[in-house]
Amino acid sequence: MSDWREVAPADTVDEDEGIGVEVDGKNIGIFLYEGKFYGCENVCPHGAAFLSDGFQEGCEIECPLHQGRFDFITGEPKGPPVDTPIRTYPVKEEGGKLFVDIGAE
Ligand code: FES
Numbered sequence: 547m548s549d550w551r552e553v554a555p556a557d558t559v560d561e562d563e564g565i566g567v568e569v570d571g572k573n574i575g576i577f578l579y580e581g582k583f584y585g586c587e588n589v590c591p592h593g594a595a596f597l598s599d600g601f602q603e604g605c606e607i608e609c610p611l612h613q614g615r616f617d618f619i620t621g622e623p624k625g626p627p628v629d630t631p632i633r634t635y636p637v638k639e640e641g642g643k644l645f646v647d648i649g650a651e
Contacts, residue, residue, distance in 0.1 A: 549649035556639045559583065564607065564618075566598035569648055574635055576644060577618050579605045585635030585646050586618045592628050 553567040554576065564577035566588045575588035575598040584605070588597050595611035597618075602608075605619045614628030621634040636647040 547649045548647050550638070550645045550647050552643055553646050554644050556583070556642050556644050559644070562602050564598040564602060566596050567646070569646060572648060574646055574648075575607070575618065576637060576646070577602060577605075577607065579619070583637040583639060583644060584618050585637040586616065586621055587632040587634075590614060590628065591630050591632060597632075 551569050553569060559565050559576050559578045561578050564575050567574050573588040574585050577584050590597055590609045592614050593611050595609050597607045597609055600608045600610045605617055606615050606624055607618050608615045612627055615625035616632055617624050621631040623629050638645050
């Protein structure tokens with residue numbers, strides 16, 4: 547079931563600079579790629595780094611701690627040392643605001 551939550555103004559996210567938001571105890575990274583917003587688990591499963599502090603290249607985000615890479619659209623790991631997928635979250639923009647669906651996967 548969907549559970550959309552307002553998280554941030556849309557203009558706080560740039561193509562090469564995501565943000566981290568806290569929703570219901572979950573830290574979610576929000577990224578912009580080719581005009582569309584995407585959300586994913588923001589805490590790297592390899593350590594305690596925030597992916598939103600990492601380096602974005604296309605639809606991939608590189609962890610700032612050990613440079614593991616994830617595709618933030620699919621959640622798939624794309625480069626060592628990370629080898630487990632991360633959860634992704636639907637994101638939509640309405641009236642200049644961003645909403646994340648934290649409902650069931
Ligand atoms: Fe992210 Fe190690 S904490 S790759």
